[in-house]
Amino acid sequence: QLAESGGGLVQPGGSLILSCAPTGDTLDDYAVAWFRQAPGKGREPVACISSSADNTNYADSVKGRFTIFRDHAKNTVDLRMNSLKPEDTAIYYCAARIAYGTNWFFDEDDYNYWGQGTQVTVSS
Numbered sequence: 001q002l003a004e005s006g007g008g009l010v011q012p013g014g015s016l017i018l019s020c021a022p023t024g025d026t027l028d029d030y031a032v033a034w035f036r037q038a039p040g041k042g043r044e045p046v047a048c049i050s051s052s053a054d055n056t057n058y059a060d061s062v063k064g065r066f067t068i069f070r071d072h073a074k075n076t077v078d079l080r081m082n083s084l085k086p087e088d089t090a091i092y093y094c095a096a097r098i099a100y101g102t103n104w105f106f107d108e109d110d111y112n113y114w115g116q117g118t119q120v121t122v123s124s
Helices: none
Strands: 002-005 008-010 016-022 030-037 043-049 056-058 066-071 076-081 090-098 118-122
Touching: 002 090, 016 030, 016 090, 016 118, 030 066, 043 066, 043 076, 056 066, 076 090
Parallel strands: 008 118
Antiparallel strands: 002 016, 016 076, 030 043, 030 090, 043 056, 066 076, 090 118
């Protein structure tokens, strides 16, 4: 299982860091991704990272603003979000799948472990 943390209310232009932590395991052998779902919309991929070599991929809407990375000391996969916009408002979910190697995965059907989500609201 996975648990997200770090969501909250932030003003436009602000920053947040979301964390995805496993319960009872390590994420070292897992490819991990962040997805989000805005009100009235479907769930969409935001960023993903491979299990080794830390290859990453981002949605065009967040490139240059968001960074996904592994914090090995905390055993988490974090999402640093800068220059937040109102359209970034959504519930953010982390997902994981066992994967050995440098491939990343950007489709929700590729993942079989999910967290409960954390709300991010960008508003003045």
